[in-house]
Amino acid sequence: MRRASPLEVYERLHAHYGDQHWWPAETPFEMMIGAILTQNTRWENVEMAITNLKQANMLNPESMITCDIEKLESLIRPTGFFRQKARRLIEFSRFLLAHDGTSGLKRWPTQSLRVRLLDVHGIGPETADSILLYALDKMTFVVDAYTKRIFNRLGLFEVNLSYDDVQNYFVQRLPGLLQLFQEYHALIVQHAKLHCSNKPQCDDCPLFDVCASAAETDRLSDL
DNA sequence: ACCCAGGGTCATA
């Protein structure tokens, strides 16, 4: 099997799936809330919650910090983990207001802002990077379970790399273009949903000829 | 009746 570079993988995915126009949200606040709600949760469930929040006129930080938490919990119930997520939404809304909203956050340098986001309880590296990249247009690479699974199957890095190791792997090998980073993660998710759920190899896969062999796939299958 | 999903935190060794 031939080894593909991360940039080549990107080119193939983009040629096959086209522009993804991520993140699917109407406003930066909707995007950031969606990043919290989608933690270990299917996007379809998040859409139900977002719809509920919109209907209740709750999709803004002021409403989130003032309404009683049980009301918020009931609206986001379809996303699962609704008790901790309600607390996370409130805490993040407080953080956002304390920093003068989206425009206030944008004034911070990327890395120091990332540290501050990670300091918010319930925001880990993937959620922080998603917010930075898609709501604030900051250069950072988002790593998720799909990213590790796909690139392990491609044989491009080892199984037990940390989040930061995987992130550095891409940052060091890709041109530093914001739009490329935004598109790449979106393409990975799109590809994973269509092709890599439970069938490592199929014929119309854009990565077919650089995919790990069946034997290697078996060896790595518990990802 | 299982299994998992665009994670993160906390307790334990």
Add this chain to the structure above:
DNA sequence: TATGACCATGGG
């Protein structure tokens, strides 16, 4: 540092 338990709903 490295595993494991826990959070909880909805769709396959």
